[in-house]
Amino acid sequence: MLAFREEIDRLDTQIHDLLMRRAEVVTEVGAWKRGQNAIVLRPAREAEIMRRLAARHQGPLAFGAIARIWREIIGDMTMMEGKFTIAVYLPEGDGVYWDLARDHFGVLPALAVHLSAGSVLRAVSDDTSTLGVLPWPQEGDSDPWWQYVQRADDKSPRIVARLPAYGPSNAPSALVIARAPMEASGEDRSFLVVETLKEISRTRLLSRAGAAGFTVEWITDQLDKPGLPGLHLIEVEGFVTEDDPRLHALHRDNPDEIGQPRVIGGYPMPLRRK
Numbered sequence: 001m002l003a004f005r006e007e008i009d010r011l012d013t014q015i016h017d018l019l020m021r022r023a024e025v026v027t028e029v030g031a032w033k034r035g036q037n038a039i040v041l042r043p044a045r046e047a048e049i050m051r052r053l054a055a056r057h058q059g060p061l062a063f064g065a066i067a068r069i070w071r072e073i074i075g076d077m078t079m080m081e082g083k084f085t086i087a088v089y090l091p092e093g094d095g096v097y098w099d100l101a102r103d104h105f106g107v108l109p110a111l112a113v114h115l116s117a118g119s120v121l122r123a124v125s126d127d128t129s130t131l132g133v134l135p136w137p138q139e140g141d142s143d144p145w146w147q148y149v150q151r152a153d154d155k156s157p158r159i160v161a162r163l164p165a166y167g168p169s170n171a172p173s174a175l176v177i178a179r180a181p182m183e184a185s186g187e188d189r190s191f192l193v194v195e196t197l198k199e200i201s202r203t204r205l206l207s208r209a210g211a212a213g214f215t216v217e218w219i220t221d222q223l224d225k226p227g228l229p230g231l232h233l234i235e236v237e238g239f240v241t242e243d244d245p246r247l248h249a250l251h252r253d254n255p256d257e258i259g260q261p262r263v264i265g266g267y268p269m270p271l272r273r274k
């Protein structure tokens, strides 16, 4: 028994030393980024780190535990690189987005409570908060927040990540908005906002998107009544940038039905518990 505990003490010392060393390296990364005026948060890199660890993981400890520890490490170390505040949507009586934010970004960042999604968007737009945590878009929401996300550039907030980074696929999801650069992680999804100019069924819109070359994962509408002219949020496979020829094709091939779509961000695919 004593021998086991001595071994555990030695391992703890090594883990602690390595974490302190990792924090020093991340501090250097932070200094380098400040010199370059580069944005601190890199969701694509974070996803790659998690995927690499998941692929090599073995032994009796469930990967969910490793994922949680690494989210704490990465979240807290991101905060060391620059001052972060996170605006979190916290509807009365529902702390799910708060928990998702804390689990993802660690104990260090300050979380600010916002009672509406619009208020989260404003906080990130006017730089009161670095990041915003918003609910996954709900069907039937008459005033969905995504319609106010302008486009995927570095100046206005866009969707950059999905929470949780690891978990069952039916877990409640949140989306993170920030003014961060677009970066592909190798396994990504993107969000397009598409304006329909006349009455068109969802099936027709989806087949148009397919014909333009997109693989559609999910769609929701700004209106309670899908089919009427209006805005549609379409989640597609892969990393899509503003200059993607498929965006142009969707409008060009259906000029009376579909306006020029815009990209409002996307996210690296989270790891899924098998």
Ligand SMILES: O=C(O)C(=O)C[C@]1(C(=O)O)C=C[C@@H](O)C=C1
Pocket (backbone or CB within 6 Å): 026, 029, 030, 040, 041, 042, 043, 045, 046, 049, 073, 074, 077, 078, 081
């Ligand atoms: O690789 C970087 O750019 C880092 O800043 C390091 C690090 C990390 O802790 O591994 C921290 C924040 C970024 O979002 C991604 C990764």
